[in-house]
Amino acid sequence: MEATRFVFGKEILEIAKTHDDFVVCNADTKACGIEAMGDLFPTRSYSIGIAEQNLINVAAGLAAEDFKVFACTFAVFVTMRCCEQVRNFICYPHLNVTVVGTHTGLQVGEDGATHAAVEDVAIMRAFPNMTIIQPADAVAAKAIAHAAHQFHGPLYVRLHRNPSPLIYDESYTFELGKATRVLNFGDDVALISSGIMLQKALDAAGALKEKGIKARVIDMSTLKPLDEDAVLEAARATNAIVTIEDHSLIGGLGSAVTQLLSEKHPCHVKCIGIPDVFGESGPSEVLYAKHRMDVPSIVAAAEQVVAKKR
Template structure:
């Protein structure tokens, strides 16, 4: 059994880059003047000759990463999600996605849990944007061990990848000896027959707490962790819909274009069932303590459990 740890996935990302550097000498890391916040400073301090600070110029950073990839390097271009996925979208689309270059775009501090930085930095659209880039793999790991495994998988995958990082610390739950990470394959954390909760990223730990609460109330909920939003595990999603008949998706992202829409896109054509989406409802965030904002937007265990009970009552 691996040690249980509590840390932000952005920190796990920085540790993974540093640990993989010797095994993968073609890995280089770029940042946009945020290395301490994104934790790429861990790599920078260990391998300064393979680190480039591009300054507050994210569009240029993605262009530099594309050039490095065309020369055989494996660049990780890192900034806050609002900038690496948002501000630099045109460069990601045309300079990385169109030629299918081996660039890893990394978005830290995504979602409303950025907290006091406010709406301009609380990117709740990054997954939607990156899903639309043809050939882009989209990863949203949920804890320390999953992030480390995802970074290694991204290094070994030849082609563009987007990785979403969180700011808040989360307690690890993927620390069993049987844990296995595979691109494009979701993980069933808890089996159940009454309904299925499908969660991603920071919300997986909240959903796990909700499932435990529901169990005490007599609701047998299945919980699926979707760390790879694109390509999504279609087989697992369809099986859950057929076996439980009711789906709730949970994400710290807009309900438009994220996990919920990805799940609906699968089920509408293969197994139409009722899907309830929990996320940010077509609105901007605002400044405030991270946990207070998560509560305000219904991104907590209590609201997930309450939604599940309402779904059961209507069935």
């Protein structure tokens, strides 16, 4: 198992060996390994120091001069400390900057509550021109690195702290704005997940099958723009949706899905994620269980929405 943050960073370095069309800015952290760019290509790497607002300002300045820029640091800093800079200097002028945020969600519990980015998607979703993508495993992270390199415009790549199990094989392809149906046992309920929670969604689908409930599992790797067709198709087929995310219930995947469904196809929905609380210290699995984000809780939520159909 590998952490998506390191796989993404390594792949960007591999891309750099054959493509000289981008530069990297970092905040003097070891967030994703992309910081090693300075060892390989010193003239294409800029370490700004622990000054994240300056990091975004420098990235914006480089992008204004037609550079493609990857700006990377911990998500809690790049989305909150740099909120104004990302909004006004990257999104507003629609500059070609990929913001790489690592250490997201409750996986950061062992690093301390202040470093847990549980609001980052909500912040970035609110900015016009911003696109948001998130890999579920190492294979997806590698594919998303290539997509990020080819993308033009403001982009937020959300990466995870801890190693995650492999879900996809090398046949996986990432298409921006399109969800992936990972598993389809049937049409009793649809589990829509993003990022690190996908494995829990798959485990829950297996447990539900043993109980006679047939679930489909969808990986929403692009959080903005949302794949509305995939959500609506799942809603029409199942009339029962469970969203699963390692992010606040306010402003993330669940909010995007429920807003869409309330307007275009109301159905039974249950959202699983972090309640209206700050992150806290502790092992991630303990925190997932505390906030009812573990597999048994996903199974229970699915049973509830299925029961409402009867």
